[in-house]
Every structure is written in structure tokens, then in C-alpha cells.
Amino acid sequence: MISKALQFTNDLMDQFLRNRFALEESKVILNNLIEGNGSVPEINKNKVILSLINIEKETIQPFYTRHQQMANGNYADVNPDERYNLYILVSSNFDDYKESLKFLNEVMLFFQVNALVNAYSFANLPAGLDRLEFEIEKINYQQMQGLWTAMGAKYQPSVIYKMRLINIQGNQVRGFDGAIVQTSNQVAT
Numbered sequence: 495m496i497s498k499a500l501q502f503t504n505d506l507m508d509q510f511l512r513n514r515f516a517l518e519e520s521k522v523i524l525n526n527l528i529e530g531n532g533s534v535p536e537i538n539k540n541k542v543i544l545s546l547i548n549i550e551k552e553t554i555q556p557f558y559t560r561h562q563q564m565a566n567g568n569y570a571d572v573n574p575d576e577r578y579n580l581y582i583l584v585s586s587n588f589d590d591y592k593e594s595l596k597f598l599n600e601v602m603l604f605f606q607v608n609a610l611v612n613a614y615s616f617a618n619l620p621a622g623l624d625r626l627e628f629e630i631e632k633i634n635y636q637q638m639q640g641l642w643t644a645m646g647a648k649y650q651p652s653v654i655y656k657m658r659l660i661n662i663q664g665n666q667v668r669g670f671d672g673a674i675v676q677t678s679n680q681v682a683t
Contacts, residue, residue: 496546496580498620499657500524503582504544506611510604511542511597521597527585527647534647540588542597547641548581552659577659581631583641585652598651605630605655627658 501524508522515521522542529535554577584601586594605628612625619626631654633641642649 495622496549496578499580499623499626500544500546500582502611502618502620502623503626503657506608506616507542507544507601507604510608511600514600514603527583527645527650532646538587540593542601543583543585543587545583545585546580547583547654550579550581552577552579579659580657581654582657583652583654585650587650591651594651598653602630602653625659628655629658630654631656 504522504524508520511517511521521540522544523537524544525535525538527534527538527543527545584598586598586601588594588597608628610625610627611619613619633654638652639649
């Protein structure tokens with residue numbers, strides 16, 4: 495699901511930017527900022543780069559139901575769904591600084607327009623994804639500096655967004671429970 499959610503966001507943002515600027519070529523790429531050897535990937539040049547920087551498990555309990563009803567009315571005992579939030583760094587890597595700022599501005603507009611993505615608004619939402627919610631992540635100067643230093647990259651105009659509620663479910667059945675078909679109203683005397 496992580497890969498599907500990130501690739502869908504990448505493609506949706508790319509189409510948004512291509513429409514806004516009447517571009518023929520793609521301008522958004524899902525990639526790391528720095529190669530393992532410390533070099534900057536050539537394919538990142540003059541692009542908006544989406545990079546996964548953190549994964550956080552969502553711990554709100556209402557998501558965690560163990561019993562799922564089957565077609566025959568019985569219930570399957572499965573491990574609860576796990577939901578995750580993904581933190582994505584969106585950086586604007588253009589030779590011209592003004593171009594970097596222009597694209598970063600449009601990226602922020604993209605997330606403002608598409609704060610909630612679901613199958614009702616996007617029929618091409620990948621199977622297994624119910625919805626994606628985006629919110630800007632508040633990060634101060636020292637935290638941003640620490641992030642870029644930890645990645646070993648030189649700072650580019652960038653913003654961090656939290657992508658909420660990526661669902662992970664292995665659908666491994668642990669057992670079965672029969673459905674209750676009749677109750678008794680008899681009182682013991």
C-alpha cells in the first residue's frame with residue numbers, strides 16, 4: 495500500500511502541474527534525494543521530488559476490529575487492520591531558484607486543492623486505498639536543517655506533508671466464529 499499511495503500521489507501531482515503550466519514532460523518524480531554513494535541522482539534535475547521520510551503507526555483504536563463478517567454470515571477472526579501515516583518531503587530541485595519557488599508554490603496549491611482524495615473524487619484510486627488525507631507538517635528551521643543534514647543533501651526549497659491512514663491488512667484468518675442465529679428469552683427459576 496505504501497508504494498501504491500506514493501505513486502498515486504506522484505502521478506496525481508504530476509498531472510496537476512502539467513495542466514497548470516501546460517507542460518509536455520513530467521516534472522514530478524518519486525525518488526530519494528541522495529544516492530547511497532552521496533551523489534545527487536541525475537534524474538532529479540529540474541524536477542519536484544517526492545521522498546518518503548518517515549512512517550508512523552496510527553494508534554486510534556476504533557480501526558482495530560478483530561471479527562470480519564463473511565458472506566455466509568459467520569465471522570472470521572483476523573488480526574486488526576493497521577493504519578499508518580506517511581511523511582513525505584516534497585522538494586523543488588530546479589537550476590533556477592525562481593523556478594524552484596514557482597513549482598513549490600504550485601505543489602502547496604495541489605495539496606490545498608486535494609486535501610482529501612477518495613474513490614468518489616478519483617475513480618483511479620488504487621485498489622486497497624480507501625482515502626488519502628494530506629496535511630502540512632509543521633517543522634521549524636532547526637528540525638528542517640537537521641533533516642537535510644541527516645540525509646546528507648544540500649537544502650532545496652521544500653515542504654513536508656503528512657499522508658494519513660494507509661491501511662495494511664494481511665487478511666490472515668486466525669479462526670472462525672459462528673453467527674448467532676437464535677437467542678433464548680428463558681429465565682432460570
